[in-house]
Amino acid sequence: MKPFDPELLRRVPDARTPVAVLSVTGVLSGAVAVALAVCLAWLASTVVTGGALTAPLAWTVALLVTRGLIAGSQESLAGWAGQRVASGIRSQLLRRWSRLPEEARPQPDEAVTRATDGVAAIEPYVARYLPALVAAAVVPALSLVTLLVVDFWSALIVLLTLPLLPLFAALIGKHTEAETRRRWSAMTDLAGHFLDVVRGLPTLVAYGRAERQVDVVAEVGRRHRVATVRTLRTAFLSTVALELLATISVALVAVAVGLRLAYGVMDLQAAMTAILLAPEAYWPVRRVGSEFHNAADGAEALEQLRDDLADDGAPTTPRPGAPDGEVRVVDVRYHHPGRPDILHDLTLTTSVAPGLTALTGPSGAGKTTMLELLGGLRLPTSGRIEAPHAHLATQVPLLLPGTVRENLALASPAATDGEMRLALDRVGLWQALILREGLDTVLGDDGFGLSAGQRGRLGLARAVLSEAPLVLLDEPTAHIAPDTIAALRTVVLELARHRRVLVATHDQVLAALADEQWQLTSPPPQTGDGDAPDAGATTTAPPVERARVGEGAPGAQDGAPQQRRRRSPRGRLALAAALGGLATASGIALTATSGWLIVEASYQPVVLTLLVAIVGVRAFGLARPVLRYAERVTSHDVALEGLAASRTDTYRRLIPLTPARLGRRSRGDVLTAVVRDLDDISDEQVRAIVPAWDAAIASLVAALVVGAFLPRAGLVVVAAAVLAFLLALLDQRLEQSAHDHVVSARGTVHRVTSLVTAQLTQVQAVAGLGRADRLVDRVDASQARADRAARRLSRARGLTIGATWLVVAAAVGSVAWLAGAAYTAGTVSGPVAALVTLTPMALAEAWTGLPDAFGARARAHAARHRLSAMFEQSPAVAQEAERHGIPATEPDPAQQHVPTLRTDDVEATWDPAATLPDLAATSLLVAPGERVVLTGPNGIGKSTLLAVLARHLDPSTGTYHHDAHEIRDLPLAQVRGRMAIADDEPHAFRNTVRANLLLTRPEATDAQLLSALDTADLGDWLGRLTQGLDTRLTGLSGGERTRLNLARAVLSGRPVLLLDEPTAHLDEVTARRVLERLGGTRQSVVMVSHDLIPDGWAEVSLRTEGSVPVRGDRSYSASTQERSVRSVAGSASGMGSVT
Template sequence: MSGRRHPRGRSARTGPFDPRLLEALPATRGPVAVLSVLGVLDGVAAVAQAVVLALLVAQVVGDGPVGPVLAGLVGLLALRGLLGGAGEYAARRAGQRVSGQVRLAVLRRWSARPEEERPPTDVALTRATDGVTALEPYVARYLPALVTAAVVPALTVLVLAVVDVWSALIVVLTLPLLPVFAALVGRHTQEQTERRWGAMALLGGHFLDVVRGLPTLVAYGRADHQVGVVREVGERHRAATTATLRTAFLSTAALELLATISVALVAVAVGLRLAYGAMDLTVGLVAILLAPEAYWPVRRVGAEFHSAADGATALAELAADGVLDVDDAPDVAAAPAGNPPALGPVDHVGLHALSYAHRGRSRTLVDVELTTPASPGLTVLTGPSGAGKTTVLELLAGLRVPAAGSVAAPRAFLASQRPVLLPGTVRDNLLLVAPTDGSDATLVDALRRVGLWDDLAARDGLETDLGEDGFGLSAGQRARLALARALLSDAPLVLLDEPTANVAAGSVPLLHRAVLDLAARRRVVAVTHDPDLAALADDRWHLEPVPLDDPTAAVPPAGGPARSDAARGRDEGTPLLGALRGRAGLAAACVLGGLSVGAGVALTATSGWLIVQASTQPVVLTLMVAIVGVRAFGLARPVLRYAERVVSHDVALADLADRRATVFARLVPLTPARLGRRSRGELLTAVVRDLDDVVDEQVRVTVPAWSTGIATVVGAVVAAWHLPSAGLVVALGGLLALGVGAAGYAAERAAQGTVVAARGRVRHTVTALVTRLLPVQATTGLHADRTRLLGPVVDGEHDQLRAESRLAAARGATTAVLWLVVAGTTAVVALRVADALAAGLLSGPYAALVALVPMALADAWVGLADVAGARARARAAAARLDRVLGQEPAVAGAGRRRLAAAAPADVRWDGVAASWPTDVGRAEVPPDLLPTDLDLPAGSRVTLSGPNGTGKSTALAVLARHLDPAAGRATTAGTDVLELDLAQARSRIALVDDEPHAFAGSVRANLALAAPGADDEEMIRALRTVDLGHWFATLPDGLDTPLTGLSGGERARLSMTRAVLADRPLVLLDEPTAHLDDATAERALAGLDGQVGSTTTVVAVSHRPVGPARDWPQVTPGTVRALAAAQDGTRPVH
């Protein structure tokens, strides 16, 4: 493996080009080579165009034959159209192919590395999605521009030297200043871009975190508050981006200004020699029109570098991660560093003198010594929650790198507490571990052995569609599916993390038999709190938490210090920018853009007049007005362009921050029933990428369209002032270009929907993989073939490439036709000017002025192809966004009645049934909760029991007001729940989910969302109430310690702590003790039961009642027709 490594969080700085991209990924070389050739050919055509255009103007002014020269110019413009169209097609395909290859390389590498050798999740997600996508302009635009800049200026100087050696000498002396200046400014731009990437990672990680935890935020009434936080984070991203763009745009403007001054030096020398009769007009025109072509490729490199700065930064970050190391091929899973499990035969499984600490924790395991035979058998690992049992399994599987000591273990399969289920079918998820020839019969047999096949057969069997995180299956069904994978795996070591948790008691013996079947053929190490399973073991490990007074307990985390927050600084910009926002700012940007393009038209036309006028050898003072005008237009163009870009981007970014918060607010009523865990990747696509495209319409559509329109009007007026027919032709050419752009929009609009959908599928799949990479690795192992795992990504990339190819064909055709419009307009205007000159209606200098107007508008007109494409993309993204946000909430919020603060928390159901919303167009399915009656007086304690899939969690969702009853009537305090104010109804309920979310942040922040006014003493007391006192004592910074490395039991008790702090009259518990040993579970549940008070109603879902819950009445949803008062201690018959 290569020794090139860089500190995490710091990019490896690269020069203008990092060859490792092409070396590591050979498939990228062909597209880059094709683009480079097309770019050089287009540059050569531009040089020839400048020469022929000068000859045409000279012929027009000299009243010579224009036909042959005009035909040559039209042919060159048509050739540029073909090259431009081919370049657009090749660029889009190249960008997509390269980004797809890099994304797969990234996923292959990260999936073969332990957690300590990967970036943190929020950073990884940004790099694998936006970061890899940012490589597209880097590859498609910047690299070809770099090749063009290496060839075309030299060719231009050579041609110029043949025409006028003195002009060539000026170019040779001034041209090197541009790359030097660009490098100096580019270094500062790269630093700014790195800070912006910190802000992007913060934004992406924050939004992912709040989307994951949105049900918790909704349950505790903190979702609306989070809208403001989303707006603040978006504003921070805007500030960081604006600061970067100001630097980038300023450097681009400076390069353009420097090039303008250099061309002006050539013009001065040419003009003076023309005025004194020392130069022929044709030579002078060639020199003046050819000189800019020497500077244009270098300016383009600067502009494209700034446009691709995100790609350059992303490439540097990926290089720092080792993705581009040639000797570390991305599709070969190299052994991880540190002390990985042995890959060869071993005679035992164990940890030797091993120590480990999670990031942000002072200790997790210290000097652990555990050994068991590698031969077939069952080893159980027991110990209290938080002792590090899950961490032991992850170390045995090679998913983590110990800080000290060693691991001995063969290749392993790990069924984790929260098994990863990727979007797709049951078959897809089983085939991640099944042998290559795994038949349907083999898969069905494994499902039967864990008691899951009958449930799936009632749906779509192996084709049953699963959402993200197994949305559609209960927690117990997900656990069984994980055990079925273990049966299918051929790994010699099977690691099971609480295989019977969340499973109905009646099904546990079946799972015991499945575990014993595994142990008869392989070594099984199982973490369990199930005493019956422990009794079946032939070997036992026990783990205790690290003693608080152990002087050796502080262990440095293997992955180094936790990543610090990036981009905390704020850049509010100038007061003027703050005032120019909204419609006023957008209008100002349009005017500035129009004036900038208009200044360019005026510069070209005035320069033509000046050169031709100088050739008549007038008194030099008579040229001063024109000279001043040329200077003013030359200076105004880059300055106005800079102002337009800064204003338009600041307006768009401010709008983006505001819209992102608004969109988040619209998600709140849809949570969780309409969104669910299955939509997380889709939400990230909609609210991050699609919303970017919608807002991008302001910068890439509105401003350039209006700018082109304003400049066209200016050009038409200038031409019409001297020759009305020419002005009319220019106006008609502008209208024709607009019509071609509209046709291009129509062509791309049809394809953009497919592109946006394909892109969304790729992002959805990548998000699911990256955010659950540790459990994914647990399932597939670090050294397995990645073909099946990455198959959906590969398929998605192929679909996107096909869609992008259709889009690129439409864009290329639009570009080519627009060049033909330029050619036609130029030809007609040139002919009209020649006729007017012959008729004596126009002088020579003004003939040059009018003839050059269409070519001065060429770039703006051809740019309408990009405008059309951006609008099509924005419309398609808006439609996708509307599909997500346009759903009706699953909970009616029309109720206005409010209960008194002291109203009792009694619950009565009469035949209540409910269903989770299904996908649009899906056939009707039976309700998830069959009609159920409940009668719970205030202060009741009751347990919902029954087999997996009977609707227990659905019943809790109805009680929590996350679902409306589909049938029957539900009341609390004698009032129909549908008539109550939704926010107040939820404010009376505390919910402990079956997979509680711990937000990225401190312990204090995680607890404060349930009780914002709680002080430190109350928080610490609540932690001790649910038996988290020992855990809290290990935190290095107390309540300010970031939450990392939580076990399943710790996570559940943290959620119980929230319920204690919230002090609400109704408490709902969904499998609160599933990941706890009996002693810990009894202490935690007894603490909660005693703390919430006798008037608080508690409803729990549990397959393993412990402590006080043993005495609670049990209810099976869908079967109980009546329930006596829980307070009298009777149990209903069910």
């Protein structure tokens, strides 16, 4: 990690102008500070000699006003510069990644962290650190030249001691570098963990593991706190070292000046100038050290992004086109890291002329991987692929939050509304949308608001609108009602009349209609290492409940102090505020006492009479950095501890809202709230509460000291302090409205960036490799809105800072005038007059820091409001039983019976504000051990009924019974403990196969794990894994992910299985095997399916047409048909649909 890498300005052109502008203003500010030191020495000397104050007072006030103008401009420019560079880097990253296949990019979770938190960390590096670095190269030289004119010996001392500061900074920084790298790793791990947990929260809730994960979230937060505090201790220690070196160096100047004054060989004004000017030579170097540690994450982020920002001529496509009119796959092998080959020495050829090519084979044979390779989304391990630009409609279509029109425009921005409506009508989706808002229908994250089948239809409509010469379709007839599949086959055939279409499918009818077929076969199982290993005592923890928290976590030695520190955070925060106030007061005392000492020495007294003052100066000089170090460590430790607790509490509060309220909510919003808004709330302690009390304590001490010698001057200090606080409060009010827009805009940037980055492969599938700029344009547009909001905020801050400097100017001028008058009148001595004159200037740093402090309060308030809005939602399930004292323990699956499930006229909705229910009035009876299949058109509530049965969503009307008990009278954990739900959006945690399975049953043996995998027809798949059950999951196909989810449900041993499209992504042979093995269980099964179910598999088959249930006629015999009618005919004509 270098202090400065010139490559930044070459690789990020957007950084050049901001850095140059801020550097110029930084140098100007330093020059004004040097001139101000000279004028202030002139003013103090004039006060204690009884001279005319008009000229020095005018110059001093004018320079203070000028410094205020520059400081306000710097604040405004810093906000502009940071935002501009961050947005430029973010856009540059996404545009480069959009041109690269998946293997050439960071992993999605890492990419999200780099493009959001990583880029945000660069802002202070560019806006604060780099300008400070330039100023540190110029201002000390300017100070030295000025000091040389004033006093040669003082200049020589500064010249000899000044190089020690960067030397020590470099030595200490070497240790900080390693600590910062560890912190970056911890931050990345934390972000990845939260992403994994939030996405998998519906699964954790369904299997009763979410509460157990609370401790894991807390442990990960603790690790993050420990790593951060270690880094900060080192960083703050280096700051203390630099300040001590500067203090000792200034003391050497003071000793030399004092001795020459005492012997009468030096002028008072020259001595005062040397004393006030010497610190200005060291201050820019000290500031660089401080800013570097504040921007250390930004420096590390730039190091991490070095390759991603390189303009190295990386190809925009991983394979050549097809100049001779053929799509070629030549000797292609492909495997995921650490996994065996999915495709092995594959050679295939087809024409790019219009026509239909079917890609068939069993689940897991690599059909999806083959389409991604043809689309250029992946690089083959070996071999060559030649194909033109392609559009890929994936199994789970990319649907971003926004309107249907916006999602269709991802593939064809030039498409008209008429063309969009026609495409939607062709795929059978327009009639459903016209009942809502048509093309303006708003979709949530992952297409929330549409069923799985409707999402697939929208993806197919997008393929119809695409202009790509090669169209790749992955399971276009999955999740589709059987009686409408024929219409979609017609759409595919019509599409193939104009373009080459490659379709991966298990639909044998569609495959038979193709001009040609590519048949893929599963690779043979691996031998030896592929055998499943023993479970072992260390592998029984659920996913994300052990790894990433156990390894490398601090030991017991970190734990004990942690427990002691947690006992009184408020007390420690008060201690930090007191330490900060004493540190600032020590700085003020140092300046004032130095002034007193210099004037007293000019009278040439006996040196022994100055010892008390000399000791005081030394004590104040040493106390200031030590107290500041203690304040920073204490306040940051309290804040980080509170941040970890807040994150844990936020996760805990998400649990009752999941999945109905947050299960499909935009996860970017959730992550923004948890990671960014909680940071702002935590920062209030360090950046607002402590600095505000710091300034208040220091102002009070200064006012008491000054007032003791000159009461009217003390009143001026009090009045100035009050004005400074009032200006800060005004700034908070001004920033508050701006912060509402900033937080909202920032959340939008984070959400859109997270969505685009995490789903970049799907973005490329829709827009094409190297053609995803319009998606990045959405990020740029949201960033532009955030930039405008941030500029308004920084302008308000700049104006307040400038106004505060005017208060400082007024206080310095007024107190100097009063001190001069008092000295002339003989009411105070010369040394006291110097002490009083210099005190207001010493308060400038504390007062001008108040706008930042109250700005942090504004940020925290806006973030707190954002979180409150999220948690104002009421849970979708009532917990009446728990409120009445009924135990909420989860039942043991091995000891519970199979309940009878009955719904009577149940209606339900996902959105409490919706006017129409997602599930119309429905009555259903499921006897113990019965298998029920729910079929019907897409979008009429079949999945909603499963959510009601699983108690993820309570009925808005009607009743739901388990045996004789109304559902609300039973503890929530007891009801959910009887249900194992495998929904249509299965989540695989970033962990091993074993850990993903043990999630549902931690005590399961290897034999039980293998049996569950065999039931889900994953035995051969497991045999191909190099490490068996201990293989970390990567690159699962849709079918594999679905069957793993099914295996979890089977392994749970719960008496009722609720399955949503469990065979949608499976070929017919595999689907039959899975259903046969499910048929051998003793559990009740309620399954939503659009696939043909083998005769005799289900006792009850319910089909819906509109709102009237229709008896199925293909999955039960005459004897079971009679019982099925009794099961659903409870309410005759008043019964609604089973949807």
